[in-house]
Amino acid sequence: MARTTRRIVLAAPATGLPTPATFRLEEAALPALQDGAALVRTIYCSVDPGVRSRLSGGASYAAPLRVGETIDGFCVGEVIESASARVAVGDRVALGGGWAEHVVFPGRGYIQKIPHDRLPLSTWIGALGVPGMTAWFGLKRVAALKEGERVLTTSAAGPVGATAGQIAKAMGASRVVGVASGPEKAAWLRDAGFDAVIDYQTTDDLAGALKAASPDGYDVLFDNVGNAMIDSALPLMRMGGRIVISGQVADYNTPPEARPGLRNTAHFIAQRLRMEGLVVFDDLRGFAAAQEELGALIEAGAVKTREVRVRGLEAAPQAFIDLFADHAAFGRRIVEVGPEQ
């Protein structure tokens, strides 16, 4: 076989919203496998808003992608060559690999054999992948959610927010409120068990709507949106409340100095609030156990999932741009890169 693949790389650092010119599709040679490495044929890859923070070149605080590097994404695929003791040819695996038709597992880091086929394969880069694990460990470890507490999730129809709200209900939260944009999302979230949904698009008094949706306030804010959202919720946080900073989709495209600021920080003292940032790879060792529990909730219908699929690697850039621009579609953005069989 020809040892080449197709991949999408950073063509030019993005300032503000990414555009098609941010990305470039190219053919690239695949290296010979080193000891411990494996070659995976991509079946699905994911489109993740958090990647935005790596596309700004040197202006970003995070380790930026360099021009010519493959765009980050999670993949599920089939192992087609292996020099690794961890995976064998024919295994279905999930790994970080990026937007490419073939990805090389370098022998270290995150790769996971998919343990059963009772759920759709794409679930392993969705509700049982990074978004779902983020929801799980954000609630369990960072927020330490307790039964009877009140939970607010934002960007609630996204794969993290929707899963977080449903996990919170399954953990015994007494009230789960979501903020999302548009009536279709609200309807879907209510169907998924959210007690109330605030339509961000049609609400001109967010603070009032947050209060009306949970008159006793919130014990946990699981935020995927950014500073303006957190600032609106701070006055409604209850004594000992926790704020999980999971994502900042409204702020990724804005340089820090132009972002809205948190001003209601007096509530940190008055209500003894705690706010903490989350990167779920800190919890890698807990993934398998969490996936077993969360997988059971999904199989039982207690946690619903939703996907937006696009076909072909070349569709990935527009799917990424749509994350920030197209507020109608919602769900985990999945690129169908290759056939399941």
Added chain:
Amino acid sequence: MARTTRRIVLAAPATGLPTPATFRLEEAALPALQDGAALVRTIYCSVDPGVRSRLSGGASYAAPLRVGETIDGFCVGEVIESASARVAVGDRVALGGGWAEHVVFPGRGYIQKIPHDRLPLSTWIGALGVPGMTAWFGLKRVAALKEGERVLTTSAAGPVGATAGQIAKAMGASRVVGVASGPEKAAWLRDAGFDAVIDYQTTDDLAGALKAASPDGYDVLFDNVGNAMIDSALPLMRMGGRIVISGQVADYNTPPEARPGLRNTAHFIAQRLRMEGLVVFDDLRGFAAAQEELGALIEAGAVKTREVRVRGLEAAPQAFIDLFADHAAFGRRIVEVGPEQ
């Protein structure tokens, strides 16, 4: 004896900086003691910047003082009547009582017998009182400071900041940096063991100065100043860093919507930062043990204390106003209300 006392009450809610007209000195009748109560003759009372948040009337988020209520402060004094099993006539005690020549302990809440006379009496509303306990539990419980870590304290020449920095050194911090205003404070803090002090008055690049003072960054920010200070420090926080919100002296006089905002919140995710507000009365049960340890450090000279004293109850309002306006004096502000004997 005449059962009256003199006290200072809220005369008019403050907007912006408090002024002499915010306060009123009045003569007031003392009530008969209920079961469990005690009457204390005030010797010293404290002037606390955090009280500012209660002086704005209904516009404040915290339970505001009403016009005619005694201004908050901590007192040390002598029990002169007691219907309480907790204290006896002649005991020296510390309690929350406010700016008054006599204060009634109502039978519930914070009152503490002063266990020994090896330290000046005023220490019990200073380094062994709320400021010192705030420093102690902020570092020990909220920040969970570990040996070898790097600590930044702000308003560092104030009683909380100065004590926090010295406790951090005693706990084995590898580097303690303070932010304070003016060369006298910097000199005193260096003498007290701070590794570096940034003079806020003469620094036009605070972020640069913070970086230069600890090139490897900070594990703990113990902040007494407010949003602008925290925002400058966020990019310098190390992985897993903790921010203790202990006070917000720069923001108390500004309504929330006009305060500077935290914009550098992306670092919460990138560095897994945790920020938490502190009210030290949550730690009341630990005071006695903490005072024993911290008292030993003070007796040994490992923690230095400093006071600014004014004489007479009527001097309390100006001492309070000076907290926000007079940046030359520094140390715990103590009002000499009555004689020690």
